Amino acid sequence: MTTLRIDNLNVSFDTEAGAFHALKNVSFNVPENTIVGIVGESGCGKSTLINSILGLLADNGRIDSGDIEFEGQDLTRLDATAMRALRGPRISAVFQDPMGALNPVLSVGEQMRNIQYRDDRSKADKDARSVEMLEAVKIPNASEALARYPHEFSGGMKQRIAIAMALMMRPGLLIADEPTTALDATLEVVTLDLLKELQEQIGCSVLFISHHLGVIAELCDEVAVMYGGEVVERGTTQQVFHNPHHDYTRRLLECDPANQRERTRRLPTMNDEPGSFQPQPAPPAPVRSAEEKPLLTVRDAEVTFTNSSLFNKRIIRGVDGVSFDLYAGETIGLVGESGSGKTTLARATARLNAISGGSITFEGQKVHSLGPSDMRGLRRDISMMFQDPIGSLSPRMKVKDLVAEPFRIHRVSGIDLDAEISRLLTLAGLGPEFADRFPHQLSGGQARRVGVARAIALRPKLIIADEPTAGLDVSVQGGVLNLLNDLREELDLAMIFITHNLNVVRHVADRIAVMYQGKIVEMGDAEDIFGSPAHDYTKKLLSANLAGPGSH
């Protein structure tokens, strides 16, 4: 018995540049009571596929041909009313952003009651069922949780509530669109386990979309690999991951940094010939003499926030007594779950936050007590890269002006600005044709490269990179990491590399610092931390780290 059968589906969008063929002859089945994964990079048509199944294509999109058969009904022939009757009770969905999926002004209980509006039952019965579902997704104090609002829950809890809501009507098919991408490694594992457990309990099928190969390998029974609007390969998870037939699948697997067992300074990208990749082992850690002065010294740094309401004043310690040294040319990987204080520490280092205790010293100068003119000089030496590649670029500026910004801010004279911009863009792996583009005309990876070009423009001594590969596809991620690795050797850069992706950090960092609740709980050479973690939290973090599909 097949829950969902998609047969030769073709979908296109009318755009100003003519018709865009988004899905080409897509066929696959979701059998009853199974989890089917769809893998592919951004732009491969995953979202279009979901929207076609849900009947939620944008106004300019249309299904040209093909069938979408769900429980014996052809969805392409249903009108809006019939489709609406299916969505919710029979097909439901969980999306990437848990905050956006819940209505912020309604209590959780009310939203869950609204989902049951079709049932002719008393309010108390409906609430009882909501509590049951919340308990199933392990929300503590479920009956009290009903009266609370979405913002009172953490990100992981919100995503679990969204899953509870999606499964509430016991649908035949759950569509999960990157449901764990926004979560930390530890939360990701918990959420996946929960999803699997509930799926078995309810007996529904799941269509699971992700670009994270480890997650797919962990969870799914069958996989379909999408590329350029086509399904290039499908089969059982075992088959696809261990014996891939299509070239694209092979490359995709190779590009996953988790599949690089050895530490390497070069990661494979989609541009490499398949099979030609050779890892480049990282050089051994240099022996530091006693005279060598660290570039950056952080001693007992503390950052506190006051959360004051009318009656009480609460002090939150974002960073709580952190100390470390960073030498020129060295990279420290700062790892930890969200809320552990990584970003706060990074921002304090660049004096974007004030510190409330301790000291941060850069080349012998106390960063937080510099006057305005010394501070300007320091800003040349420390540059930052931000989490959101496109959001960190000013939206109304062209690429050439974005890259020129540091030169203009610091009134650098005596250089040929145009030549400098094109040199930097080339260095970052972007052609001259990008100079006149606006940020929204760039892909995530291209925007990230602009960010890199801007960060190295004034030859800084330290780069603080906050999740520089978050949200990028594996192959693009490889390219960006290679670029950073090359640049730091060329320019002798020191780098603080913040991430929650452990598979990435070991290839980049010389040393790793693990942060937990505002403190550095463990710090050491990258290899040692991975080989023999000492602290409980580090062990938990490493065991939660979903290894690549090759290890199954």
Next chain:
Amino acid sequence: MSEAIFNPAPGRLAELWRPIRKILREPLGALGLFLVLLVIFGAVFADLLTGWDPTKINPRDRFQGPNPTHLMGTDQLGRDLFARVLYGGRIALFVALVSTGVSLVIGIILGLIAGYGPRWLDNLLILLFDAMKSFPTVMLALALVTLMGPSLTAVMVVIVLVTVPGYARIIRTQTIALKTSEYVTAAQSMGASSARILRLHILPNVIGPLVILASMDIPVVIGIEAGMSFLGLGVRPPTPSWGSILNDGFTNIRDTAWIAIAGGVPIIITTLGFTFLGETLRDVFDPRLKGR
């Protein structure tokens, strides 16, 4: 420095033409544009369109109905109404454009300061905006006219005082939202000064919606001018204004309705025109509605 950004790109004309074409595609937008252009045309070419002097009193011809010599008839002093309507349009547009422009500039500056500056300054400015908003327009107008005497300047001061708080508040809210955005933080981390951040990174991203709002406010502004002139608080006679024509018509409405019509119809046309145009502009440019 920043000149490169404002350099006209090669396709500048085409870039200007594209939104106009989008406006014309919407029936209401096209109508709005037509009405606005009609009013502007009438005001700009007033001297060419009529030979009559709008202030010339001609008691023998008073209360004439529309006829070939006086297209819209004459008022109680025998002045040609068509000429008065055209020249009144000049006053209305002048007041609307100048005071909206002044108010935009003041509103943007105050809004940016309130949004980006220290908390106490923000609180102070918000208090000021709210205090200004809490005066009813007519009361404010009466108070100011008592102080300054009825004049065009008084009308414009009233309009600026009434509209600045709204503009400033919008700019302030958006500035606060952008203040913590990553690209502003990025500019701070590069060492950019506050003035540079406001000018290059915040202003271009907050000004769009405001310009659209201002274009939708123009009818309101024209209404205020007409209203004040109607009450005798605005333009001094004999200068023609739609509001004062309406007042002349109002006194004699039982016998000579066309005077009131001559004063009222242009107000309606202008108001509708700018409203349609403004709403279409919003639909065309508002990024949240774009592509939906």
